[in-house]
Amino acid sequence: MLGGKAFRWLNGGVTNEVYTPTTLPPKKRGAMRYGVIGSPVAHSLSPVMQLAGWSELGVQAEYFRIEIPAGGLESAVPLLLQAGLDGWNCTLPHKGEMFRLSEVHSPSALQAQSVNTVQVVQGKIHGSSTDAEGWSRALREIWPNSLPPKRTLLLGCGGVGQTIARFLPSIGCSSLTLINRDPQRAEKLHHELSPLVGNRFPIHVLDWNRPNLSVALSETDLLIQATSLGLKEEDPLPVPKELLHPPLRVYDTIYRKGETLLVRVARGRGCEAEDGLGMLLHQGALSLEIWSGKPAPLTTMRQALYQAAGRET
Incomplete structure (x- = not known):
């Protein structure tokens, strides 16, 4: 009932x-x-x-x-x-x-x-x-006045990740950093986004490793987790938990019954975090x-x- x-x-x-x-x-x-x-x-x-x-x-x-x-x-x-x-x-x-x-x-x-x-x-x-509009409505619902985002780190450049990235030029952001397990996919997305963005905000591409994640997350306001990591119970965290600090906000585009591991860990570290439900x-x-x-x-x-x-x- x-x-x-x-x-x-x-x-x-x-x-x-x-x-x-x-x-x-x-x-x-x-x-x-x-x-x-x-x-x-x-x-x-x-x-x-x-x-x-x-x-x-x-x-x-x-x-x-x-x-x-x-x-x-x-x-x-x-x-x-x-x-x-x-x-x-x-x-x-x-x-x-x-x-x-x-x-x-x-x-x-x-x-x-x-x-x-x-x-x-x-x-x-x-x-x-409907991915990008669904994402933007969800963000506005949980974090009013959160769009356009400020310094944004996108983890995962395929599927929903590249869809959100292509949406950002229409609303703007302070900066966008792309990290993908296959760096060529991130470079390709960067190349496709550049003419859409022009000089309105910088786009950076980094290899997926702990030193890069440490630097990027220290300069990030919104982390968008757009890989499939977390769908399986045995999946590791996409980022080391020690790198998650407030006032970072974490949005995990996947969902599970209950919540994803990333959301639980991020909240435990004092960050605002939501999953993709x-x-x-x-x-x-x-x-x-x-x-x-x-x-x-x-x-x-x-x-x-x-x-x-x-x-x-």
């Missing part, structure tokens, strides 16, 4: 099952059909949030977790269409490849060079990105608006998502 109302979408219609494009059940008559594709995808809380939204809108819908391994997206897309999907969300590692495979790109997708939301319109794949909420609500053409029932979606994650709203 929440607010005196049982969440029926938590008790029926939402399962923990993970499908593949070839194991999806037959489509329910009269229902809209969506899903989240990625690898790994078993942890995703998108189904409970999206089904809560559709239920509040009075629309019968299905929403599945669909595992598609890296390198398998191009062959999987025709199978998703054959299975009757009306759209889907993309998570790691498919956002860049989904951009390439989309036939129509929204302005948000073109800015991000990435797609996390697909809508099938008359058989054509329309790609959008709020970002998931807002980007998911924006996806629902694309699919439905109606305002998303944000309060309902938040309650369902946070209850599933074991959090307070």
Whole structure:
């Protein structure tokens, strides 16, 4: 029960099952059909949030977790269409490849060079990105007046990391430092950002090692953790805990039930820190608006998502 109302979408219609494009059940008559594709995808809380939204809108819908391994997206897309999907969300590692495979790109997708939301319109794949706007709404919600950010360190330059980096030229920041496990990816992103930024703020690229992290974090106001580190219980911290000091703010773009290790450690060191659950909420609500053409029932979606994650709203 929440607010005196049982969440029926938590008790029926939402399962923990993970499908593949070839194991999806037959489509329910009269229902809209969506899903989240990625690898790994078993942890995703998108189904409970999206089904809560559709239920509040009075629309019968299905929403599945669909595992598609890296390198398998191009062959999987025709199978998703054959299975009757009306759209889907993309998570790691498919956002860049989904951009390439989309036939129509929204302005948000073109800015991000990435797609996390697909809508099938008359058989054509329309790609959008709600990541950057979802991130900015989440930040404004938890830390009012935090945008534009000041000195920003971006850890991870693929997927959501490069999407946030491409968004920053539109709002500005004091400085941006890029660090990636593959330094060539950071250099490539730097090269692509430079004409967008001009002389408005400096961009630095550093190799991923402790000395560089120590110097960079001492000169950083906002750390954005945009790698996949933390999705698995056994993952190490992305940065040594000794380097985390207030007034540094830490935003971890991933999420887990409970909180990520980075968030727990950063708070223990006295830093303000949040994980990506709020970002998931807002980007998911924006996806629902694309699919439905109606305002998303944000309060309902938040309650369902946070209850599933074991959090307070």
